[in-house]
Amino acid sequence: MLNLKSLIKRCVYGLICGILLAVAVFFIKAICNDMEGIIKESLFVTQILICGIMGMGFVGISQIFSIESLSILSKVIIHAIVQAVFYFTLAYFAGWIPSNKSDIIIMLSIYVITYVGFCISYKHYWKKKIEEINSSLSNRRI
Template sequence: MKTFLVRSLIGIFFGAFIAVLATNSLVYFADEKVLDGGLFLRNSLGSIFCGWLFSVTPLYFEIRSLSLFQQTGLHFVTAMAAYFILAYQIGWIPAGTASILLFLIITLAIYAVIWICFYLYFKNQSRKLNEELLHIE
């Protein structure tokens, strides 16, 4: 529970930081002098929720009773379903079949690349640790 709370706070703060960074970038680079308050609130709360969501869903990978396939499946379904609903409601994903299919294709591709990178990284780390264990006297 402590890990969940710590990760929740980190995710919330990171999401808020991203929202402030995006808003400041919009004001500075796009030369927007006036912001729509309702739109700002909706987007910043969405960013905060995304920060929380993507910081707590990796906890599935710490449940040792689940196989890697189960952990990955639960993580993907939970994170992507919640993100899709949020992004669609906020307007980050435009309405329409083509937009939804494009979102799914891009999401699957990015998720696969990130998952493979993490898998290879941790496989390499475990190989190094096993080699070091063999050299212990």
């Protein structure tokens, strides 16, 4: 079941993390002299806001996994699709994605490969955790 209070907390946390990450990237790029000249304030503010919205959205979208009536496969598919639509829409308007088709296909491919990699990693992580818990419970019984 979706919990509104938890969703709001997660979204605020995501907003803060997104903004801090964007500021850190700008700061690091400025220190490394990759930024030539002065950055327009409107560009800086726009990028910071988009990163904040993106962080808020990513954390909020993860609430899908708390819906108990859906199977894990349904949750993963819904999460992957909603997250991709959310990210690619914002990234396109932020100017992070070129508008030609071949680059979009490459970026979608990278997204799918990365998402599948994370899913496999989390599956193995939680399988190991469950085995550890079961092992500790069986040791208590003996």
